[in-house]
């Protein structure tokens with residue numbers, strides 16, 4: 313047994329990062345950059361930010377580089393430019409460009425694949441990573457939520473390590489007891505920038521206001537989802553799928569400071585909470601190194617400073633997204649995929665000035681209501697993606713009609 317403070321011997325892992333240019337991806341590279349003896353980057357995949365992708369690839373001398381948009385020529389010349397600048401002119405990685413590029417590199421094999429892509433497009437990369445046998449460090453919650461049983465069936469036990477902060481907290485807290493001793497999961501929520509607002513006040517919300525998350529700097533979609541509480545709805549479904557706990561035993565509590573990342577209540581009345589600063593470094597690092605912890609990833613709590621942490625019940629009337637998510641989660645099948653796809657369309661429409669803030673969840677609810685689960689098949693990727701497409705078309709039609 314190792315003594316207190318003594319870390320595991322260094323065993324280097326290969327890591328592929330999907331969505332390397334985003335909030336999760338850049339923080340993952342920060343963690344890896346500080347732990348170069350523990351990790352080697354095998355592949356990077358991004359969307360259209362070729363410039364940053366090339367810089368990252370040169371910095372970490374990555375052998376496989378993938379982009380969803382742009383051209384092979386653009387990516388190669390960006391790589392050559394940064395390689396020359398870094399005095400590594402001989403660096404010539406394999407390059408993949410196209411809509412399926414992330415799926416291709418997810419399949420090439422690595423100890424860990426971190427999926428930090430946003431949205432339902434993460435589904436095929438998630439399945440490819442699982443099929444490759446890699447540990448899947450999962451930030452892209454959407455792929456699990458829409459894939460549901462399909463993704464669960466593709467994963468061997470413990471192959472998915474949650475990176476989402478709440479689920480990482482639950483996974484860490486679960487180390488404090490046996491599965492059969494668990495009574496409830498308690499997922500914390502910031503409440504978003506509009507915590508305490510009435511529906512009336514929410515009518516005039518602007519995209520700029522919705523992007524002002526109280527604690528985290530994240531991508532546009534998840535930040536908007538935090539403001540509508542759709543993110544918390546998705547996270548309730550995610551918790552159900554990851555930890556196999558019924559929806560009736562998953563609570564949400566608003567904790568604006570977000571130092572408690574989530575909790576597990578046990579049968580004897582004891583609750584274990586995981587806490588730390590509201591930042592993603594620890595969940596990301598754990599995703600890469602699970603079950604081991606790395607040294608000095610973030611600051612610990614400072615108990616010498618006076619501080620107050622608050623807890624409030626969720627206001628389901630002003631923010632009906634969690635209630636709706638529970639409904640689609642209970643329905644199962646393709647209902648969660650429909651909820652997510654309609655939301656992705658509405659978030660885009662809100663930022664494009666085509667619908668109001670309240671229209672986002674109202675439209676998602678209308679699409680969910682119109683969905684007939686028997687028309688769609690959740691047992692294949694194609695079936696899930698057909699439901700996703702159906703929901704996008706339906707949501708788009710509602711948006712175009714002015715939400716009448």
Ligand SMILES: NC(=O)C1=CN([C@@H]2O[C@H](COP(=O)(O)OP(=O)(O)OC[C@H]3O[C@@H](n4cnc5c(N)ncnc54)[C@H](OP(=O)(O)O)[C@@H]3O)[C@@H](O)[C@H]2O)C=CC1
Pocket residue numbers: 330331332333334335336337357358359360361362379380411414427428429430431433451452453454475476477528529530531532533534592
């Ligand atoms: N950010 C956070 O703190 C947290 C995020 N999450 C989850 O993690 C995921 C990522 O979120 P976040 O990092 O904030 O999002 P960002 O918008 O910051 O980043 C998204 C990333 O996905 C890339 N991307 C987009 N399309 C493709 C594609 N077709 N193929 C490959 N890559 C693509 C983008 O590339 P490019 O920029 O080059 O176009 C970018 O690197 C989401 O599912 C989110 O819910 C969960 C908890 C916390």
Ligand SMILES: CC(=O)[C@@H](O)[C@H](O)COP(=O)(O)O
Pocket residue numbers: 476477478500501502503504528537538539543544592
């Ligand atoms: C950091 C993280 O995991 C995000 O999902 C974050 O928790 C958003 O918080 P809220 O959705 O509670 O605002």
Ligand SMILES: [Mn+2]
Pocket residue numbers: 476477478547
């Ligand atoms: Mn989260």
